[in-house]
Amino acid sequence: MRAGSRRLPALLRLTTFERAATSTPRCRLRLHDNPDSRPLSAPPCSHPRGPQSGPRLPVWKNRCLRSWNNCAAGRLFGPCTDCLRRCEGQHVWPADKCGPKRKRLMTTQPDWDAIRDLSQRVLREGAPLVLTEDTRALLHRTADEVAIPDATSALQSDDGALALLRECSHRISEGSNRLMDALDRMYRHQDAGNYEDARKEMRDVLSVEVVPYYREAAQGQLDDMADTP
Template structure:
């Protein structure tokens, strides 16, 4: 992968704010974290969202949703892909990754799906 992504600080913030109801304090560090995470999950208008607490909270929620939904979608597809590969059904295995690529917006998850698809290029 092109660069290492560490979503642990973002996940900790999301848990404190979205799950436990702590207030979102827009410090410079929090703005930087939200801006970086937004880029990592393909949200282009983060700077405008960070102008208000409501916008920042919405941005936090959307980033969290994209990370969780994409992770779930990719893990499910990888599990199905491996099952198909075990039975020698490489067409179905490849289709699992194509399905992810058709809907996924998070670049990291897209990259993983594409790498899996590329790895199967030589299979029948």
């Protein structure tokens, strides 16, 4: 497929207004909800921004689209369209399925599909949390993967199990959002030849992240830039 010919899957097609924005050569696509996310070399828009310009994209959709673009460009591993479909349904990019490529294989590779599905049913749709043996095992395993200690104690009660599910979901979602946003900025810094700021993006992730998978992903990007200026 030729460069620039990638087509967005139907589930996240842009609205009429958004398509008009992408086709305007003097104004870059408005997919960005904060100044740090704008293209580094974006030219100024040829028209003032005002109420007539239409609403911004939701933050989650913005992130889904940026991550899909990076995935389709070959910067992420995994099935890009499947990950976009999950992002559309759950509003979080599944970084464990479509994460950053690196030179060496990662030693940590979780599979959070089951915990995401459980969180969707219980935390967003209001279904009861039924503590079957499989559910207990899933929560215990996930707690270990996201660095939550003493999951056994939490699983002694329904309230504790629900709180554990909520914290697991929070760490997975927050860590994915943090990593994907930082990766997007890192890629643009790299494209501009600014490797010092690219490295800073990953250092900033490491300064706050506790989930081992996200930490290894960020450290891997730093390692891959070790020989750059």
